[in-house]
Structures are given as structure tokens and as C-alpha cells.
Amino acid sequence: MADWTEKYRPSTLAEVRGNNKARDAFEKWAKTWDDHREAVVLHGAPGVGKTSAAHALAADMGWETVELNASDQRTADVIERFAGRAAKNATLAGASAGDASGTREGRQLVILDEADNIHGNYDRGGAGAVTRLVKESNQPIVLIANEYYDMSNGLRNATQDIEFRDVSARSIVPVLRDILRKEGIEFDDDALDRIAEVNSGDLRSAVNDLQAAADGKERLAVEDVVTAARDRGIGLFEYIDSVLKEDSARDAIQSAYAVDETPDDQVKWIEDKVSLVYDAEELARAYEFLANADVWLGRVMATQEYSYWRYATDNVAAGVAAARDGTYGGWTRYGGAPYRSTRDKTRDDVVRKIAESGGFSMGTARRDVLPFLATVTHHCKPRDVTVAMAAWYDLDESAVSFVTGSGETTNKVQSIVEDAAEMREAEMEAHTGGAFTGSVPDDAAEGADGNEDDAGSDEGATDADDELDADVLDREEDETDAGADGDPDAEDDDGQSGLDDFF
Numbered sequence: 001m002a003d004w005t006e007k008y009r010p011s012t013l014a015e016v017r018g019n020n021k022a023r024d025a026f027e028k029w030a031k032t033w034d035d036h037r038e039a040v041v042l043h044g045a046p047g048v049g050k051t052s053a054a055h056a057l058a059a060d061m062g063w064e065t066v067e068l069n070a071s072d073q074r075t076a077d078v079i080e081r082f083a084g085r086a087a088k089n090a091t092l093a094g095a096s097a098g099d100a101s102g103t104r105e106g107r108q109l110v111i112l113d114e115a116d117n118i119h120g121n122y123d124r125g126g127a128g129a130v131t132r133l134v135k136e137s138n139q140p141i142v143l144i145a146n147e148y149y150d151m152s153n154g155l156r157n158a159t160q161d162i163e164f165r166d167v168s169a170r171s172i173v174p175v176l177r178d179i180l181r182k183e184g185i186e187f188d189d190d191a192l193d194r195i196a197e198v199n200s201g202d203l204r205s206a207v208n209d210l211q212a213a214a215d216g217k218e219r220l221a222v223e224d225v226v227t228a229a230r231d232r233g234i235g236l237f238e239y240i241d242s243v244l245k246e247d248s249a250r251d252a253i254q255s256a257y258a259v260d261e262t263p264d265d266q267v268k269w270i271e272d273k274v275s276l277v278y279d280a281e282e283l284a285r286a287y288e289f290l291a292n293a294d295v296w297l298g299r300v301m302a303t304q305e306y307s308y309w310r311y312a313t314d315n316v317a318a319g320v321a322a323a324r325d326g327t328y329g330g331w332t333r334y335g336g337a338p339y340r341s342t343r344d345k346t347r348d349d350v351v352r353k354i355a356e357s358g359g360f361s362m363g364t365a366r367r368d369v370l371p372f373l374a375t376v377t378h379h380c381k382p383r384d385v386t387v388a389m390a391a392w393y394d395l396d397e398s399a400v401s402f403v404t405g406s407g408e409t410t411n412k413v414q415s416i417v418e419d420a421a422e423m424r425e426a427e428m429e430a431h432t433g434g435a436f437t438g439s440v441p442d443d444a445a446e447g448a449d450g451n452e453d454d455a456g457s458d459e460g461a462t463d464a465d466d467e468l469d470a471d472v473l474d475r476e477e478d479e480t481d482a483g484a485d486g487d488p489d490a491e492d493d494d495g496q497s498g499l500d501d502f503f
């Protein structure tokens with residue numbers, strides 16, 4: 001699969017978006033190079049098009065390129081060999097590909113990446129060697145740097161500089177739109193806005209996110225963007241560091257979507273660990289956001305309206321990150337998991353059952369399937385769907401009451417579980433290796449050797465399973481049509497993605 005950042009790398013300067021001033025200055029530098037013979041530094045944040053601009057300019061000018069990584073020891077060797085001595089008569093490539101007289105035809109554009117990162121590699125002469133090279137080269141040189149002021153004084157004085165600014169969300173969107181048009185993929189405008197926003201100025205990562213979310217699809221919707229960010233995944237402690245130490249509010253939100261923890265767990269972890277990092281004032285602010293997050297989580301519980309989750313996420317990630325004004329680095333001993341209530345434990349048991357019986361990852365079970373089930377069986381209605389669910393996932397009373405929000409001890413829940421048990425038995429008798437093999441009790445599974453491979457997979461599904469599927473689907477539609485959820489939008493997103501995974 002082609003990497004879209006390569007496939008859609010600008011091939012001419014005109015395609016480098018969002019930095020018109022820098023682009024014009026760069027073009028002027030190239031066109032007047034014969035007159036000044038100075039090297040130029042393109043500096044700015046990662047992914048804003050510096051390297052692309054250098055290659056695009058060379059193409060526009062009809063110049064060859066030689067690209068070297070300045071922090072690479074091999075580059076150091078090459079430079080040592082040529083700096084101050086042969087640079088006038090040879091190219092950095094070591095070959096005599098260039099025209100020594102420096103005519104435009106034979107010109108090579110030397111692109112020296114990571115120019116802010118060369119200290120340490122140049123024991124003999126340090127950045128001085130590069131500075132010498134830059135001063136004496138017979139070929140145009142472009143240095144690329146993220147941090148201009150990390151470059152040595154000497155090097156800065158010997159070069160022109162052009163700053164590349166972060167590419168605004170407004171300039172990112174058309175780039176993404178062009179790519180999707182070329183790929184023949186339709187899209188919701190919201191989806192592109194969202195990618196542009198969360199990537200705060202970094203076009204490369206925006207294009208990467210776009211590919212992750214859209215590649216292979218006919219249409220890109222905003223849910224795909226959220227799901228893709230989540231699938232890319234980051235670890236829990238990476239997430240905590242992102243919120244408490246490293247990232248802006250905006251990037252912290254992205255981490256929140258990338259970590260495999262639901263908002264309520266995120267709140268628990270951040271609540272538990274924030275005091276290990278923040279000072280008193282920051283803590284006071286952070287706790288306010290956490291309190292807001294709790295309010296939204298409460299609303300989710302009360303209404304089963306999972307779309308409120310995002311407000312909890314905004315508060316726990318962006319809010320808590322924004323509450324910090326100190327700079328924190330280094331490593332923190334965060335310690336173990338926060339306290340878990342009985343309810344948390346029940347939930348984890350339910351999620352595990354869903355994951356095992358349905359063949360889902362824990363994350364998918366927790367985030368997509370459980371909310372979906374909770375929505376379609378709210379208060380055990382419709383009853384037959386609830387029975388089918390309990391049978392399918394082999395749920396006991398506490399699990400059914402957790403998912404549906406109905407009291408465990410109610411007759412309603414008990415009779416549902418009984419009917420589900422009957423349904424399972426009937427199904428098991430009717431089919432071996434059918435729908436319920438994923439949750440056959442251990443001893444039975446051992447006896448039915450060879451069936452384990454089918455566990456949790458839909459492949460062994462029978463006609464009866466299909467009927468069950470269709471039944472659940474029909475019910476879901478009825479519910480929605482009748483507006484029984486109270487809110488027709490009620491986490492349609494989760495319903496949809498859960499539905500895909502489910503069947």
C-alpha cells in the first residue's frame with residue numbers, strides 16, 4: 001500500500017501549501033543563487049513541508065538533488081572529506097556528477113536534513129565543518145532544521161534563513177480534499193475538519209491520519225476518523241504523560257482518542273495520578289475539569305447517551321492539560337491502577353464475556369459493543385432482543401442488569417436469564433460448532449476438540465444465527481424508528497460501529 005505522504009508529496013513548489021511567503025522567498029533564493037552563493041536554512045515544525053519544498057524547488061529548477069542527514073555519522077565523514085577542501089570542485093555525493101564550474105545545468109541541490117542536530121557527530125571540527133562547507137560549496141545547499149536556534153552561531157551567520165510556519169487547519173483541509181478526490185473517495189466535510197484540527201499544523205501527520213481513516217473506503221465519515229485514531233493506539237502511561245506533562249490541550253485530546261481506555265477509566269487514572277505531577281494551583285484547576293468530566297459521565301449513565309462521552313474526554317484530556325502551566329519532564333513513578341469499585345469489576349467481567357464470546361478485542365467490546373448493546377436493550381426492552389443478547393454472550397443476572405440498567409434482583413432480569421439459558425441449550429443441541437461455541441464452558445470446549453478454532457468467529461454461523469442477526473437488526477431499526485431512545489441521534493455512531501463489529 002503506497003504511503004500517501006510519498007504518493008502526494010508536492011512535485012512543484014506551487015503545490016506546497018500554506019506557506020506562501022516562505023515559498024516565494026525560497027524560490028527567489030534559488031533564482032538569485034548565482035549572485036549570492038549563500039546556503040539557506042528552512043526551519044519550522046515537523047511535517048510542514050520543508051523537505052518537500054526543497055525537492056519541489058529542485059524539480060522546478062531542473063536541478064539534481066543530494067539528500068544527506070546531518071546527524072548521521074556517514075554524513076559527517078563525507079563532509080569532513082569535502083569541507084573546505086574539495087567542496088569547490090566536487091559534489092557531496094562524492095562523484096563528479098556536478099558541473100564544477102557551477103553552471104545551472106549541472107547543478108545539484110544539496111539537502112542537509114537535521115541541521116539543528118549536528119553537534120556531537122563532528123568530533124573534529126564540529127558544526128564548524130558544516131559551516132566551512134556551507135561557505136565554500138560550489139553547489140546550492142539547503143539546510144533543514146526544526147529548531148533554528150539549536151544551530152551553531154557560526155552556521156546561522158553563514159546562511160540565509162526562511163521560516164516555515166505551522167500549516168493552518170484552513171490550509172490543511174484543501175490538501176486532504178485533493179487527495180481524497182484523486183483517490184475517488186467521498187467524504188464528510190466534518191471528517192476533514194477534524195483531521196485538520198487535531199493535527200495542529202502538521203500536514204504530514206494529517207495526511208497519515210487521512211490514509212489510516214480513509215484508505216479502502218468509499219466514503220470517509222467523521223466516525224472513521226475517531227476510530228482510526230483509536231486504532232493507532234498509544235499506551236496508558238504515554239497517555240498520562242501526554243495529558244499531565246507533554247502536550248497541549250489539543251494534542252491531549254488526540255491522545256485520549258488514541259489510548260485504549262474509555263473516558264470513565266481515563267478520568268479515574270488522571271484523577272489518581274495528577275497530584276504526582278501538578279502543583280497546588282494547577283491541581284485546583286485540574287480538579288474542576290475532572291469534576292466536569294464526572295458530571296458528563298453521570299449523564300451518560302443516566303441517559304445511556306454515549307455521545308456525551310466526548311465532553312468527558314474534552315474535560316479530562318484537554319481541560320487537565322490546559323490546567324498546567326509548569327513544564328514537566330522526566331519519568332514519574334505513576335504506580336498501579338486506581339481503586340476499582342464493584343461496579344467497575346462487574347463491567348470488566350461483562351466486557352470480558354462479550355470479548356470472548358464475540359471474538360472482539362477487549363477495547364472493541366468495551367467501547368463499541370457494550371454501548372451498542374446497552375442502547376438496544378435499555379431496561380430490557382425489547383425483551384426478546386435482551387434474551388438473545390444474554391444467550392449469545394452467556395450473560396448472568398449481574399451482567400444483564402449491568403448492560404440494561406435494570407436491577408439485578410428483578411424478576412424481569414431473572415426470567416430473561418432463564419430464557420436465555422434455554423435458548424442456548426436449544427441452540428447447542430441444534431448445532432455443534434455454531435454460534436455459541438465461543439462461550440462453551442471450558443470443560444465442554446475441551447471435549448469438543450477442534451471446535452476451538454471457531455470460537456468467536458462468525459464463519460461457523462448457521463442459518464439460525466442469521467435469523468438471530470436479522471431479528472436483532474430489525475428490532476434495532478424499530479426502536480430507532482419509534483424514537484424509543486428519546487433521541488434519534490443517540491450514539492448512532494457507536495451503534496453503527498458496534499453493529500459492523502457485531503455481525
Ligand SMILES: Nc1ncnc2c1ncn2[C@@H]1O[C@H](COP(=O)(O)OP(=O)(O)OP(=O)(O)O)[C@@H](O)[C@H]1O
Nearest residue numbers: 005008009016017046047048049050051052203204
Ligand atoms: N506544505 C505542504 N503542502 C503539501 N503537502 C505537504 C506540506 N507539508 C507537508 N506535506 C505532506 O507531508 C509530507 C511530509 O512533509 P515534509 O517531509 O516536507 O515535511 P518537513 O517539514 O520536511 O518535516 P520534517 O521536518 O519532519 O522533515 C509530504 O510528503 C506531503 O505529503
